[in-house]
Amino acid sequence: DSGVTQTPKHLITATGQRVTLRCSPRSGDLSVYWYQQSLDQGLQFLIQYYNGEERAKGNILERFSAQQFPDLHSELNLSSLELGDSALYFCASSVGQATNEKLFFGSGTQLSVL
Amino acid sequence: SQKIEQNSEALNIQEGKTATLTCNYTNYSPAYLQWYRQDPGRGPVFLLLIRENEKEKRKERLKVTFDTTLKQSLFHITASQPADSATYLCALRTPGNSGYALNFGKGTSLLVTP
Numbered sequence: 001d002s003g004v005t006q007t008p009k010h011l012i013t014a015t016g017q018r019v020t021l022r023c024s025p026r027s028g029d030l031s032v033y034w035y036q037q038s039l040d041q042g043l044q045f046l047i048q049y050y051n052g053e054e055r056a057k058g059n060i061l062e063r064f065s066a067q068q069f070p071d072l073h074s075e076l077n078l079s080s081l082e083l084g085d086s087a088l089y090f091c092a093s094s095v096g097q098a099t100n101e102k103l104f105f106g107s108g109t110q111l112s113v114l
Numbered sequence: 115s116q117k118i119e120q121n122s123e124a125l126n127i128q129e130g131k132t133a134t135l136t137c138n139y140t141n142y143s144p145a146y147l148q149w150y151r152q153d154p155g156r157g158p159v160f161l162l163l164i165r166e167n168e169k170e171k172r173k174e175r176l177k178v179t180f181d182t183t184l185k186q187s188l189f190h191i192t193a194s195q196p197a198d199s200a201t202y203l204c205a206l207r208t209p210g211n212s213g214y215a216l217n218f219g220k221g222t223s224l225l226v227t228p
Contacts (some may be wrong), residue, residue: 002157002159004157033216035218041220042218042219042220042221043158043203043218043220043221045215045216045217045218048213048215048216054213055213056213056214056215057213057215058215058217088155090157090158092157092158099144099145099146099207099214100145100146100163100165101216102148102160102163103150103158103160103216104160105157105158105159106157107156107157108155108156108157
């Protein structure tokens with residue numbers, strides 16, 4: 001158990017809908033990262049937060065947004081969902097934001113858009 | 115743009131042999147490189163981190179090398195066991211759209227047969 005909690009584990013929804021994925025980092029970790037994993041694209045970095053502030057951004061779609069709350073949990077919001085958004089979404093956390101930080105991953109949320 | 119390339123073909127080896135996986139990167143000079151293990155349907159798990167001034171790092175049956183001239187890292191598992199079967203990902207921090215993101219290669223699948 002990595003100590004990173006993601007909910008829900010599975011999510012099935014329809015195109016055009018909006019969903020929220022939730023992540024609780026390990027106790028004491030200040031950084032939260034979101035990744036999307038699909039079979040053909042591999043693990044794609046979406047966004048990183050450190051202590052409530054956005055720190056790094058990948059090729060995150062404008063339909064996607066995230067935030068980190070004062071209690072350090074994070075939410076990833078996906079809107080106007082398309083079939084291609086179906087993927088495994090991972091949250092990870094690390095202690096800080098140094099370049100040598102190792103990440104601890106949650107077990108992921110499997111999103112299916114029908 | 116930065117690229118992290120891992121052999122997309124699965125590596126099949128016999129138990130007891132040494133598995134060697136390759137990670138090549140372009141257009142960047144990272145200070146650190148990390149290796150993770152991922153089992154099907156689960157989040158990646160951190161294995162090793164190597165710094166640019168370290169030629170080699172070991173942890174139990176694992177060995178990682180880092181050649182900054184070749185822009186390549188090799189990941190070795192000695193005395194491989196069926197339990198080592200998994201996908202192995204290399205990762206390094208590269209400049210993203212904003213900030214530095216920890217980006218992953220697509221991974222190499224390793225299958226160790228008895």
